[in-house]
Amino acid sequence: MTGPVGARQSKTGPDWEAGAQLVVVGSGVAGLTAAVRATELGLRVVLVTKTSVSESNTRWAQGGVAVVRPEERDPGDSVDRHVADTLAAGAGLCDPAAVASIIADGPAAISRLRQRGARFDVSAGGQLARTREGGHSAFRVIHAGGDATGAEIQRALVEDAAEHRVTILERHVAIDALLDDGGAVGGVTVLDDHGRVGVLRAPAVVLATGGLGQLYQVTSNPDIATGDGLALALQAGAQAADLEFVQFHPTVLYRPGARGRCPLVTEAVRGEGAVLVDATGAPVMAGVHELGDLAPRDVVSSAITRRMAEAPGGVDDHVFLDATGIADFPGRFPTVAAFCRQAGIDPAREPIPVAPAAHFACGGVLTSAAGRTSVRGLYAAGEVARTGLHGANRLASNSLLEGLVMGARAAEAAAIDLAAGQLSAQQAEFRRPRANLVPRDRLQRVMTRYAAIGRDAAGLADAAQMLSESMRPAELTTVRDVEDAALTLVARALLTAAAARTETRGAHVRTDFPHRDDQRWRYSQVVGLAGDGDPVLLEPALATGGAA
Structure with missing residues (x-):
């Protein structure tokens, strides 16, 4: 689309004033969930996305969604155990209340997602198939298409947004928040792929722009993961926290000289028996952690990095993932198998070369448990946000769960604030960025x-x-x-x-x-911008009291 219905042109570019009450920036799981939920609540919504509505970090998520469903779970597994695993992975910096709240809402969020048309894999007995990933003490990760969970969720939510007639503005990047005299949000400035600047006015904005993997030369993230939403929020006066914690996925398919997005080898491969080995065939994780190859991602990535530095067998830039013992690898992991095939590797006969790569931002825009930021009218959900769920390291497959839960909560918070008359009614000034x-x-x-x-x-x-x-x-x-x-x-x-x-x-x-x-350091650091635009640490620091 070139613009929402009813758009009019201004001297600076298209100035869309179609009566939108909420702008959602980003078309991943959090953004689409927020847009649909807000529409269900009666809000007039415009969703802005940098490329097409089907392109996002969500689309590339392989592993699954971590959730404990009361009717389908391992013996002894529970929401409390899922909470405990999350707190352990977060290394003392999770917000325990946020963790408990978000994870408790997981089963209902999955039920709503299935009602919206998402199709998950089922076992021979008819229940949802479950696997286990790093840091989890039970098989609780549900998946779709073997290792194409994100793609299926993206498909279902895009179709659901179309059914709800959500107005979608494709190929526009949000540059800047419009702010009124009191610092409250009044919309966003956008730029299209032809360099035309426009203004999209609304009293509420939800940021759901994903991560920042493109900070690094090699990442599992698509090219669009450039930290746009986080930068916009900081410039608008919002606070951010836990930015130093960038999770490196331990197993991205290694290709000599590769740059940019590299194919992920989902953690579920190790969950079903694959073992990390060095060039001599020695296990990488032996004696490193009690969970071995299923230790939390920071532990595994660090162990791989150390082993590469030691350069056994003369290989100093990757290790190997031996999945030769997994029956019908192409059937269980079709996406990984296809990437391996393109690289000339047969996982059934030879180990897969892998190396760590930038994957997930554990921190982001500081929000409440409802998705509100420190700026009136600005909300955030998904990877761009710091809810307190992840702490210093994300537990595998908690991210899609967070996007589903927090996307809906951010929309509900915006609807509540609009109904209460708490958002700006002024027309914010346009600034050429x-x-x-x-x-x-x-x-x-x-x-x-x-x-x-x-x-x-x-x-x-x-x-x-x-x-x-x-x-x-x-x-x-x-x-x-x-x-x-x-x-x-x-x-x-x-x-x-x-x-x-x-x-x-x-x-x-x-x-x-x-x-x-x-x-000295069991708290989260909060970052904002000084008057000159430079990032600074803010006082007081955000104490979490998170469990170890």
């Missing part, structure tokens, strides 16, 4: 070298200086400019938080401070 940006290749090389799995004070300081010296102010006239400006701001905010946290915890590994320090 300008920002500092660093060329993407330069930024990715710096972040990969100094701010990936292993970090230290000298490297983080060098990275901050390199980015500062490479920045240039620019008018944001292309989508690429918007993305590079977002990556630049998010990288600087991440470096600020990572440099301050002088310990190793979860997905934040400091080689100069290799131990966890609960006495």
Whole structure:
């Protein structure tokens, strides 16, 4: 679509004033869920997406949705055990109340998703098929298409949005929040793929823009994962937390010299018996953790990184995943099998070369359990948000669950606030956006070298200086400019938080401070922007009291 129904043109570009009450930015599981739920509540909604409505991080999610359904679960498994596993993976920085609340809403969210048309795999007995992934103490991860869960959820939600007649604005990136005199949101500024600026006015905005994997040279994320929503929220005055915790997935298909999005080898492969080995065939996870190959992702990624540094057998940039013992691998994991086939690998006969890659942002825009941010009229859900569910490291397959639950909650919060008259009624001023940006290749090389799995004070300081010296102010006239400006701001905010946290915890590994320090660091750091636009740590820090 070129614009919502009833759009009119202004001198600065299309100024869409079709009576929207809510703008949803992002078309993944959280964004589509928010848009549909808001429509069900009677709100007039416009969903803005950077590419097509079918393209998002959600589409590429392989593993599944972690959920304990009362009628279909392992003996002894429970919502409480799922909560406990999540708190353990979060390494002391989860918000226990948020964890309990979001996970408790999981079964109902899955029931609603199935009613919206999502089809999950079933076992021979007719129940939903379940697998186990890293950090889980039971088989509770439901999946679709073997290893194409995200694609199925995306399909179902896109069709449901069409049935609900959600207005969708494709190929537009949200650049900036419109703010009234009191700092409340009044809409967003957008840019289309022809460089035309437009204004989309509404008293409520839900950010559901996904992650920031493109900060790094190799990632499991698609090209659109450039931190746009996080940057927009910071510029609007919102707070962010836990930005230093970027989870690296342990097993992305290794291809020499690869850059950008690389195929994921889902954790469920290890859940069904595959073993990580080095070039000599020695197990990577032997003696590292009690859960072995199903240890939390930060543990496995760090172990792989250490083993690569030791370079057994002369291989120093990847290890191997031996899945030769899994019967009918192509039938159970058709997506992974197809990627392997393209790379000339037969998983039934030879181990799969794998290496860690940037995967999931555990932190993001700080929200309440309802999805509200510190800016009136601005809400966030999904990977862009920091709800307290993930803490210092995400438990596998909790992300789709969070998107389903929090997408609906953010829409409900916006509807409540609108009905109560708590949102802005002013017409916010349009500002032609300008920002500092660093060329993407330069930024990715710096972040990969100094701010990936292993970090230290000298490297983080060098990275901050390199980015500062490479920045240039620019008018944001292309989508690429918007993305590079977002990556630049998010990288600087991440470096600020990572440099301050002088310990190793979860997905934040400091080689100069290799131990966890609960006495000094068992709290989340909050980041905002100073008056000059530079990222700064805010006081007081956000104490969580999370379980170890």
